[in-house]
Amino acid sequence: MAFTYILECADGTLYTGWTTDIEKRLLVHNEGRGAKYTRARLPVKLAYMEKLETNQLARQRECAIKKLTRNEKLNLIETTKK
Secondary structure, eight states: OEEEEEEEOTTSOEEEEEESOHHHHHHHHHTTOSOHHHHTTOOOEEEEEEEESSHHHHHHHHHHHHTSOHHHHHHHHHHHHO
16 A cells, blocks of 8 residues: 655645655654655645555656646645545
């Protein structure tokens, strides 16, 4: 089991990544030990998450999400809240 996720940073920017343990990864990001991008934009909160069968699928989905525009990412986040 793997997860693709989008974080909302304190400055309003979005960060996309993948992991096999979403709770641990979120904790690592907020402790300042995560991605270099998020370290300067703490705290971060989980805005979107997808559960996928394999790590490969999670990485592929991460790549696809990273190609989206900011507005497309925000739409993706909004559609899951409904």
